[in-house]
Amino acid sequence: MNIGCIGPSDSIAIVKDVIDRCCPEITLNTYIRERADDSWEVLDECQRENQGILFSGIAVQEAAKARGTVTLPYEHIPRGAYSLLRVLSDIQRSGLKPSKVSIDVVNDDILVEVVKEFGVEFENIHSMPFALHHCEEDYQQRHEDLYETGQTDAIATGFGYIYKNLKQKGLPVFRLYASTLQIRDAVSLLVDKIHTKSLRSAGIAIQLIKLKSITRSSINQYDDMKNGGIFYLELLEYVRTIQGSLFNFGTEEYVIFATRGIIEGQPHQEHFKRLLAWGRKRNIIFASGIGIGATAFEAEKSARKALDNAMQLPEGGFYIVTGKQLRGPIGETDELEYKTHVVDARLLEMAKETGISPSYLDKIKALMNKTQKDTFDASDLAACLGIGQRSARRVLKKLLDSGHAELNGVETARHVGRPKRVVRILI
Structure with missing residues (x-):
């Protein structure tokens, strides 16, 4: 297994020594950057040559993520209580008292743990836990200021x-x-992530794409053919980036075969969102469903289920179905994840009493968990679920009539219009 390690030379030397002694099955490729803020410069090279990334510390990791895109499994090596105790011992051996110290990177809870568990007493300690908005120069200046003003005798x-x-x-x-x-623990966590990704990537992914803006009007036939051709060229570029295979059925539906690992990744989803935005600007509206399964039959069945949901979106979009979990619209503010097949006895009983499908009840439950609220009027519920107000009123009425919701009040509009019933859902 090839793992890349990014960090300063002294940290990397220690990591390499530990892995050479303890993990002979791992080949460690090193990418040295002395400044944490420069770690992103070697990120692409590291990802091309390895299966995972080991960052020498939290600062190196976060600096790389701030300016680059991490697509491989990754882990950083933390600095815990043992690191702090060892540096305090080093300070004491040097002849200084480790009671007036400025310390960076280590979290405050680690300091508290050392004080409580090991009885270390500090006269004056200045803690500077890692924060992404501070660069290395900020920490260095703070250390120098504290030392020059006599507030500290040592710097860690x-x-x-x-x-x-x-x-x-x-x-x-x-x-x-x-x-x-700490190094061995971080490596073990990273190896587990790499193995997990490998297993997940082995699944089959099928993506169905259906154009919604194509009409059969003879007046618009030429424009439809032109838009279809432009869309096909853009789609070919998208398929190339995900290393998939494209098949089309007529001018309205396309099928893409790919691997689970690629199609579930964030870069793929960002690329498809850009394709959706490109289409909307040109009034080329399309919907997509992604299905993931152990077999092609299972993946296509899930993709059809996802596409059915996406086709209900006026501006297009896409859903993903994995097993019994449906997620979408991907990347939208109303994105939810809920079950397509519910086995929860309470939801099944509630479905009988309300006349609302178990999966739709699970969708409402997911919405309540996401928004941390249980009280809605029809317009609010409609906006959150991406349905019409009439449909939302029917849902609320079924919940009220069955005793699975209660009326919390009525809001009367200032202008002419139907009064809004505010309903608390009891799921």
């Missing part, structure tokens, strides 16, 4: 870049290194 840093700079200036700086146990 998890940044290799800061350690080298302060060492050159002659300041009493000490390096927070990861322990062997």
Whole structure:
């Protein structure tokens, strides 16, 4: 297994030593960047050559994610209680008292744990946990200011870049290194993620795409053919990027065969959202359903179910069905995940009493969990579920009539119009 490690040279040397001794089945490829903020520069190269990424610390990881796209499984090596205890011991061995210290990267809960569990007493400690909006220069300046004003006697840093700079200036700086146990734990987590992705990628994915804006009017026939041709060229580029196979049935429906690992990835979903936006600008509206399964038959059956839901979207969009889980509209504000086949006894009983399908009740339940609210009027529920107000009123009425909802009040509009009933759903 090839794993890439990104970080400063001193941290990478320790990681390499641990993996060479403890993990002979792993080939570690190293990508050195002394500054955490520069880690993104080697991200693409690392992802081309490896199956997973091990970041030497949280700062390196977050800096890479801030300016690049991480598509492989990844893990970072944390700095825990053992790292802190070791650096405090280093400070004491140097002849300094580890009671007035400035420390970065380590979380405050780790400090509290060390104080409670090991009885370490600090006279004056300045904690600077990692925060993405602070660059390395911010942490370095803070360390220097505290030392120069006499508030600290020693500096503990998890940044290799800061350690080298302060060492050159002659300041009493000490390096927070990861322990062997922390490195092995991080590697173990990463290997599990790589194996999980490999298993997930083995499934079959089928994507159905259906054009909605094609008409059969003889007046618009030429424009329809032209739009269909333009769309086909754009679709070919999309299929190429996901390494799929494209088949078309007439001028309105297309089938794409791909692997689960690629089609479920965030880059694929972002690409398809851009394709949807491209079509909407040109009034080429289409819907798509993605089905994932162990066999082609299972994947196509799921894709049809997903497409049926997508076809109800006026502006197009796409859904994904995996097993019994339906998710969508993907990337939209009203995206939800709920079951297509419900086995929950309570929801099944509720479906009998209300006349609403179990899967639709599960969809409402997912909406309530997502919005953290249980009270709706018809217009609010319609907007959240992507249905018409008349349909939303029917749903609320069925819930009220069956005792699975209660009326919380009536809002009377200032202008002419139907009063709004505010209903609390009891799921």
